[in-house]
Amino acid sequence: MTTPAAAWIATNVAKMTARFNNRPSLFTPLPEPEAEYTPGQVTSRPALYEPEQLDRVTRCNLNRSLDFMMRLWTDTRWTEAPMSIYRLGPAVVLGGTVITPQARHRLRDDHVGFRRALKGSVRQPEIVLANSLQGLKFFGHWLGDDCTAFEAFRDYPALWSVRRHAWSDMAYYEGAFRQDWQEQDVMQTDNLILLRDLGFGRRKTERYRTLRRRLREHVRDRQASGKIVFIRRGASAKKREITNWDELRQRLEDRGISIVTPEGDTASFVQNILDASLVITVEGSQACHAIYALWEGGGLLVLQPPFQLHTAAQEWMRSLELHCGMVIGRTEQDGFSIDPDEVLSMVDRLLALTENREAV
Structure with a gap:
């Protein structure tokens, strides 16, 4: 096998040659992988949504079709991807x-x-x-x-x-x-x-449960136990502005919903979301905190920008037998708006499904 220095020289010579000859990228896709195990079929509950809100969608994540996204959102049977x-x-x-x-x-x-x-x-x-x-x-x-x-x-x-x-x-x-x-x-x-x-499957779900357990062993003070929390997007995240945020925040706070922000004091942040019965957040990476934070039987409510609709959250939630719902916003000049009444209505629908018992 070549040395790192020799590999560096060969790679940089190849880059210069390709640039000079106006050739495509030097990088190739990975070869066919080995699957961890033979996949099977899994049953699950569909996620919640309001059909009339689908007319607001202008684009889906990864340029996938709305039909593709909604099949994932509503499937009751899916094939594992080990x-x-x-x-x-x-x-x-x-x-x-x-x-x-x-x-x-x-x-x-x-x-x-x-x-x-x-x-x-x-x-x-x-x-x-x-x-x-x-x-x-x-x-x-x-x-x-x-x-x-x-x-x-x-x-x-x-x-x-x-x-x-x-x-x-x-x-x-x-x-x-x-x-x-x-x-x-x-x-x-x-x-x-x-x-x-x-992907998602039985063994990944087992690993999720192991990590959920370790997180609870690590955190003794669970200030959010049984509560509803709204996770804002962190400072490093790409901006997805809710144009009527002040109105939405006031309605959430009036309902007693805590608003927390990641990317600061993480220990305090996790204490304020761990074992929440319901997490609300805009579609994005910060939603992944819910995988580990929600208590057993809890739910995740995703606020969807109409120009970036994504349904990955349902894949996380269904694998853990947690609940999922979404509210789709309306496109505005500087972002998107979210109807507080629609959010609180979906909160009630999800709460009606959640089991108020602590994770173990």
Whole structure:
């Protein structure tokens, strides 16, 4: 297997040659993975919505069709998508690039200089990386997907991570989950294994439950137990402005709903959402906190921007037998508006379904 320095030189020469010849990207898709297990069929409850609100949708996430999104939202039977395991053989990892004798794969835009490639690297016969492309870009995918991939291999001695974004809530969850994410930007191995736990199935649900239990063992003071909380989007999130936020906030507070914000004092934030009976939030990464925070039988209410409708939340909730609902906003010049009456109506529908008992 080539050295990191030699891989760096070859990759940068190839980049310059491709740029000079106006060729497409040097990076190729990953090969076909091995599934963690043979998938089966799973039954689940559909999520809640108001059909007349669908006319407000102008675009769905990932440019998927509204029909596709609503099938996922309302399905009562779905096929598991087990964790994908990619066995790439001999490889060098340079920052966010994986280099094998056959191909180059991009994990993230994180470049390593030649001097760093010359220095010492992690060198082990076999290395496992729990990072996904999505988890290296979005906090929600790291919390909801990469943490479960890590959990599947947590006792493996050569479990490593490329360098990640320094999200402010990340360190707290690592400690609560008892996960030691060893980061390294230069690695070399005879057998590189990449993990992708982006789908959902029985074993991922088991890992979710393990992490939920660890979080509760870590947090003794559960100030939100049995309450309703609204999680605002954090400071680092892409802005999705609710144009009538002051009106909505006042109606929520009048109902006794607590409003909390991530990306600050994470310990206090988690105390203020853990074992909530219902979480309300705008569609986005911060919604992933609900995977671990809601008590058993609780519910998640997603406020959907009409130009960014996404139904991934139902995949998280149905796998844990939690409830899910959505309210779709109306497009405004500077964002979108949310009808407080529609929110409170959906709150009542979800509360009627939730089981008021604490998670174990």
